[in-house]
Amino acid sequence: MLREIQDDELQLLDDDPVRPSISVDEKMSNGKVLVIENDGMVDAVICIMFTNSVPISEKQLIEEAKEIIKEGKESSIAMFYTLWSYKKGSGRAIVFEAQKWLKDNYPDIKRYVTLSPLTEVARRFHLRNGAKELQVNNETQNFEYE
16 A cells, blocks of 8 residues: 555655665655555655756755745656665555556646666666656666656
């Protein structure tokens, strides 16, 4: 079952292997943190920020999220910027479940894009799951899901 993270589960964010430098407050500010849970156990976590462009760095992602909040703008892009799983196959599941959840709850979101680390593991993961490579940057890479 996919759901939003609860306040008493925020310690899960300490396990973030991809973007540990983004604070809990920043992760919770302009976006969503979702979990897949089965039998009372969290199997995977995904962090999403809402933007209107495709950031190519953590700094740019956070700055845009803050600007959207400050100006009260609507967002059109859901940026999947970190995810991790505790159970095999749950990373894949949470990407697709999060996309469905966003379509149901945020109809103004038109694009589902990643801010992925510049690793071959991340590249293979997203391409294998049907994403298109948008661009390779100095420190990151972006993929888009339909």
